[in-house]
Amino acid sequence: MLEALGISSPALFGQLLIGLINGSFYALLSLGLAVIFGMLNIINFTHGAQYMMGAFGAYLLLEHLHLGYWWALIIAPIAVGLTGVVIERLFLKQLYQLDHLYGLLLTFGIALIIQGLFRNYYGSSGLPYRAPAELQGVRNLGFMFLPNYRAWVIVVSLVVCLSTWFVIERTRLGSYLRAATENPSLVRAFGINVPRMITLTYGFGVALAALAGVMAAPIYNVSPLMGADLIIVVFAVVVIGGMGSIMGAIVTGFGLGVVEGLTKYFKPEASDTVIFVIMVIVLLVRPAGLFGRRA
Amino acid sequence: MEHVVDPLITLKRGGRWSEPAAFAAMIAFFAIAPAIVYPVFLMKVLCFALFACAFNLLIGYAGLLSFGHALYFGWAAYVCAYAAKSWHLSPELAILIGTALAAGLGLVAGALAIRRQGIYFAMITLALAQMMYFFAVEAPFTGGEDGIQAVPRGFLFGVLNLSQQATMYVFVFVVFLAGFLFIYRIIHSPFGEVLKAIRENEPRAISLGYKTDRYKLVAFVLSATLAGAAGATKTLVFQLASLTDVHWSMSGEVVLMTLVGGLGTVFGPVVGAFIIVAMENYLAEFGQWVTVIQGVVFVTCVLLFRRGIVGELANALKIPL
Numbered sequence: 012m013l014e015a016l017g018i019s020s021p022a023l024f025g026q027l028l029i030g031l032i033n034g035s036f037y038a039l040l041s042l043g044l045a046v047i048f049g050m051l052n053i054i055n056f057t058h059g060a061q062y063m064m065g066a067f068g069a070y071l072l073l074e075h076l077h078l079g080y081w082w083a084l085i086i087a088p089i090a091v092g093l094t095g096v097v098i099e100r101l102f103l104k105q106l107y108q109l110d111h112l113y114g115l116l117l118t119f120g121i122a123l124i125i126q127g128l129f130r131n132y133y134g135s136s137g138l139p140y141r142a143p144a145e146l147q148g149v150r151n152l153g154f155m156f157l158p159n160y161r162a163w164v165i166v167v168s169l170v171v172c173l174s175t176w177f178v179i180e181r182t183r184l185g186s187y188l189r190a191a192t193e194n195p196s197l198v199r200a201f202g203i204n205v206p207r208m209i210t211l212t213y214g215f216g217v218a219l220a221a222l223a224g225v226m227a228a229p230i231y232n233v234s235p236l237m238g239a240d241l242i243i244v245v246f247a248v249v250v251i252g253g254m255g256s257i258m259g260a261i262v263t264g265f266g267l268g269v270v271e272g273l274t275k276y277f278k279p280e281a282s283d284t285v286i287f288v289i290m291v292i293v294l295l296v297r298p299a300g301l302f303g304r305r306a
Numbered sequence: 307m308e309h310v311v312d313p314l315i316t317l318k319r320g321g322r323w324s325e326p327a328a329f330a331a332m333i334a335f336f337a338i339a340p341a342i343v344y345p346v347f348l349m350k351v352l353c354f355a356l357f358a359c360a361f362n363l364l365i366g367y368a369g370l371l372s373f374g375h376a377l378y379f380g381w382a383a384y385v386c387a388y389a390a391k392s393w394h395l396s397p398e399l400a401i402l403i404g405t406a407l408a409a410g411l412g413l414v415a416g417a418l419a420i421r422r423q424g425i426y427f428a429m430i431t432l433a434l435a436q437m438m439y440f441f442a443v444e445a446p447f448t449g450g451e452d453g454i455q456a457v458p459r460g461f462l463f464g465v466l467n468l469s470q471q472a473t474m475y476v477f478v479f480v481v482f483l484a485g486f487l488f489i490y491r492i493i494h495s496p497f498g499e500v501l502k503a504i505r506e507n508e509p510r511a512i513s514l515g516y517k518t519d520r521y522k523l524v525a526f527v528l529s530a531t532l533a534g535a536a537g538a539t540k541t542l543v544f545q546l547a548s549l550t551d552v553h554w555s556m557s558g559e560v561v562l563m564t565l566v567g568g569l570g571t572v573f574g575p576v577v578g579a580f581i582i583v584a585m586e587n588y589l590a591e592f593g594q595w596v597t598v599i600q601g602v603v604f605v606t607c608v609l610l611f612r613r614g615i616v617g618e619l620a621n622a623l624k625i626p627l
Contacts, residue, residue: 048425054425054428054429102605102609105609106608109612111424111425112371112424112425112428113608113612115371115373115425115428116561116565116604116607116608117604117605117608117609119558119561119604120600120601120602120603120604120605120608121601121605122601123558123597123598123600123601123604124597124598124601124602124605125601126597127594127595127596127597127598127600127601128594128598130594130597131593131594131595131598239554240436243432243433243436243554244433244436246429246432246433247429247433247436249429250422250426250429250430250433280444283440283443283444284437284440284441287433287434287436287437287440288437290430290433291418291434294418294421294422294430295418295421298421298422299422
């Protein structure tokens with residue numbers, strides 16, 4: 012039926028799939044940004060570098076310790092999350108009384124350091140990383156071929172996003188988090204260790220970025236600047252969705268990935284800019300963002 | 307909550323001699339320096355100093371952090387290069403066209419960005435700049451990875467030969483001074499006082515009857531225009547406009563220069579530009595370490611020297627600088 016309209020369905024579904032994959036990463040990264048912003052009031056510019064560290068974590072675990080993808084999926088996010096905890100304790104902690112913009116500048120500086128160091132040791136070109144043997148191969152869905160690994164990425168990303176949403180919106184721990192976001196001093200008065208909660212929140216947000224990085228490693232090559240441009244797109248995603256809502260971040264992430272995929276099919280030359288164009292439209296029509304509350 | 311800019315730096319009274327004295331010292335420095343230092347390096351410093359001053363007008367006096375100022379710098383550079391090379395326009399016209407384009411871009415981007423505050427403002431400016439970066443990558447006239455090379459410097463007003471280094475230096479110095487004095491005039495005008503009021507307490511400025519969005523937009527357009535003038539002039543100095551000029555790292559660099567020198571100080575951006583350009587020139591052989599060092603400087607400034615060099619100096623001497 013689609014062929015009658017001059018649309019090649021395998022190519023279209025192929026681009027839609029790529030869109031969903033990109034959307035998985037947008038969702039994971041913007042979710043992490045939103046969680047961190049909610050607790051720390053800091054936009055974590057280091058997020059892209061931490062995503063890259065996750066991918067490099069997977070690569071280095073394989074090269075030096077011969078630990079494969081499944082180990083990397085667990086170890087890399089924890090390790091990178093711990094570096095996040097150190098960054099929070101050493102640096103970010105000192106900024107909570109200052110204007111939010113200092114957080115942006117500091118995390119930008121940290122991103123420059125991390126990316127510069129990795130470029131020193133690994134150059135700028137991409138390093139290949141193979142998908143695990145269990146997830147290689149392709150599935151025929153009738154209307155298109157679906158590589159197993161890509162299906163895995165979409166499923167894991169959905170599961171992680173929805174579990175995060177569930178923990179924050181539907182559990183007791185999440186209610187503490189939300190309460191501390193609204194009024195930290197009152198929550199402290201109830202005997203809850205808010206500074207520790209802030210540290211762990213940052214660590215968790217960073218670990219989410221690293222998890223995205225591990226999952227991205229077999230799809231894109233592992234390279235020091237893989238997160239640098241991505242983080243700017245994710246910023247646009249965050250502006251479009253607004254950071255007030257966890258579910259908003261997830262839906263916006265996946266949705267924009269799909270829109271980008273469709274653009275790649277219908278108008279390939281606009282696919283790099285389509286998310287920014289949508290951001291402009293959203294700013295004109297709904298300045299607070301799709302899911303944002305008026306500040 | 308501590309503000310981005312220490313209000314004492316800009317609101318302080320007294321010590322009226324300090325700014326003219328510093329201004330005289332700056333003039334003397336740039337007049338004598340070409341005898342000692344490589345003039346092209348100094349011209350680069352002057353262009354980036356103007357760029358940083360323009361950026362500082364926005365963050366230092368209106369409290370708006372734009373993370374996309376490479377957009378105006380870089381696109382003005384491209385249009386100036388194209389006008390000079392392909393349309394064979396004289397240098398002053400090429401610079402004017404580049405600057406006018408930056409003003410137009412600033413009007414559009416500013417009108418969009420001021421619809422959100424604070425952290426979102428910074429993210430929107432960054433995203434818009436990235437969008438225009440992709441246009442620069444794809445547009446045929448920008449020359450892609452090669453950029454626009456061998457831009458002729460031409461004859462200023464059809465008379466002065468700018469390919470002579472000394473003439474070019476004087477020209478760049480005059481452009482810088484004009485921009486610097488214009489900014490100085492703005493920040494000491496009633497308009498500048500309103501900007502500072504918005505920076506300190508926007509709701510109060512609104513309640514006093516100021517249409518703060520209009521003030522913010524005008525400040526944004528002025529800043530973008532002057533950033534464009536800096537970019538266009540830089541193009542004639544290096545006879546090159548390239549993707550580096552529109553990349554986000556350029557936006558980061560101008561933030562760094564202003565931060566190092568001192569946000570909201572008159573002379574800070576000039577000092578900061580000198581330091582960062584010198585650092586890049588003399589550490590170029592260390593390759594990627596320059597990025598690492600820039601990152602370290604960022605972190606150090608934010609954690610320890612939030613007033614920047616000139617800001618700390620002004621604070622220690624209790625004078626405005």
